[in-house]
Amino acid sequence: MKEYSPYHIIHVYLDQQLTQPQLATQQGNYLVFWWQDVALGQLFIEPATEINYSEELLKAIAPAINYYTQLQEKEATNWYHWIINHQFEEWSSWMRELLLPYSHAVLPEIVPVTAIVCSRNRPIQLQNCLNMLSQLRCKPSEIIVVDNASDDENSIVNTVNQFLEAKYVREPRIGLDIARNTGIQKASFPIVAFVDDDVQAHSLWIYYVWETLQNPAVAAMTGLVITSELATRAQYLFEKYWSFNRGYVDKVYDRIFFSATLTQGPPVWRIGAGANMAFRKDIFNEVGYFNEMLDVGAAGCNGDSEMWYRILAHGQTITYNPRAIVFHEHRKELAGLKKQIFYYMRGHTAAALTQQKQHQQAGYKRYLLKLFLKAYTRSIVKGFPDYQAKYSTLWAQISGAASGLAYYFRNKGKLNNAISK
Structure with missing residues (x-):
């Protein structure tokens, strides 16, 4: 087996440059393209591969740019010529106007959302997660840590006690969906957002969760998950073939999607990842709680997608919002x-x-x-x-x-x- 060289992850901010960033020469590169806080696309560059950077950049961000152009009802322009010719001023001026609705110079400090973190035997990851949540630019009103039968309860309690805004809840029965249900029942606010203890959230994550669910027609949402590391072969393989990333364009899953795919088996697993999802709390009164025979501690997985299936089967709508972003650390070992x-x-x-x-x-x-x-x-x-x-x-x-x-x-x-x- 050929030796694996870690991929260098580069976050390229197109509001600052159109020229090619400095690439690692002895390893692969994974580029994520942004305009300020909006992620626009990604590009894998295999080791020792020569590329036409401008052309690859265009292909990577075209779906998102075309989406926002249609959404804002902007006239089609020659924006791609600005990229090819490195006309930064023209590009920058047009993009500032195009993505003005997402600039968010002023944000609410706190929104009525309960953030739920289910954790088991991972105090270090939990501490990093809680530290991240405490530093968001827009914060949830409540953070609940559900300790899912950790072997060393004190280590989790001590970690949670470092954060005044976090509430500790012990769930003695092992099972991720059991822990999720406990968190829902303890939540005090009308929106519940789930985040894994091994992710880091973008500073606007909670804001976009809250904003998405201001639409009364939306019962649940998922967001973009970007890998935080490609240091090992296992992490590369997961991101390449099993990624949580569902793209950089908004998607709607509703009764039309459900009806159109019913006879094939609706592919609800495409909706998103449990590492970044949120719900109106009252939807659980309508469709029921998470199936506790699925996911970690039982079948092993898919409690999230089975829940999305039930929501769609009840005629409700789920959206995917790529501006609600978290960064996930994949498993390192094969x-x-x-x-x-x-x-x-x-x-x-x-x-x-x-x-x-x-x-x-x-x-x-x-x-x-x-x-x-x-x-x-x-x-x-x-x-x-x-x-x-x-x-x-x-x-x-x-x-x-x-x-x-x-x-x-x-x-x-x-x-x-x-x-x-």
Whole structure:
């Protein structure tokens, strides 16, 4: 196996430069493009690869620029010529006007949001997370840390006690969705936002969570997750093939999306990541709480996407807002990645069959059949004999999905009855 060289992550601010940044020459580069606080796109540059920077920049940011242009009903311009010719003044003037609605010179100091952090046995990550939340430019009214049966309770308590704005809640039953439900029940404010203890949030994260859910038609939202590190092969593989990043353009998931995809099995896992999601608290009275037989401590994953499925099945709307941003640190070791993927597919399969039971017209059985008989068979053939790159987790995927089938049929009564109000 070829030795892995860490990727250099560069955040390029296009409100400051159009010229190519200084790139690492002996390793890969991962560029994230911004205009002030708005992320516009990304670019992987493989090691020892020559590129036409302006052309690659154009391709990376075009979807976002075109989206904001249409949203603001701006006339089409030759903005791409400004980039190619490095006409910074023309570009800068036009972009300032285009993204003026997102400049936010004045922000509310606090908004009525409860931020929930579920943590288990990770006091260092939790401290970093709470330190980050305490320094946001717009802060939540309440922070609840749900200690999900940590072995050393005192270390979590002592960490939380360092932050006056944080409230400690002990949940003695192991399970991420159990912890999430406990946090919801303890929340005092009408919006609940979930963030993992291993992420760092952008300073405007809570503001955009709150702003998104000011629309009474929106029941839930997810946001952009950007990788914070590509130091190891496992982190690179995850970001390249399993990324939490859902792009740089707003998306709407509603009854139209649900109806259009029902017979294929709505791909609710595309909506976002549980590391960055928020809900109106009252939606749980309508659709029920998180299914406690899914996610970490049970099936392994997909409690979030199963919840999104139920919200859509009730005719409600979920949006993806790429301006609500967090930075996630992926697992460093390949063994840890394979274990993660195993439980992703275990939970994914169990959740799909649970969703099928809720809505008999849903095409999840057909979807799973194609996954096993077509997708995995094709991957086995294409990956042979070395199973490198995206095929390196193939056996974890297949065994995880098979384990998910067994888990579902062994626990289908509990899975289908684990949703309570």
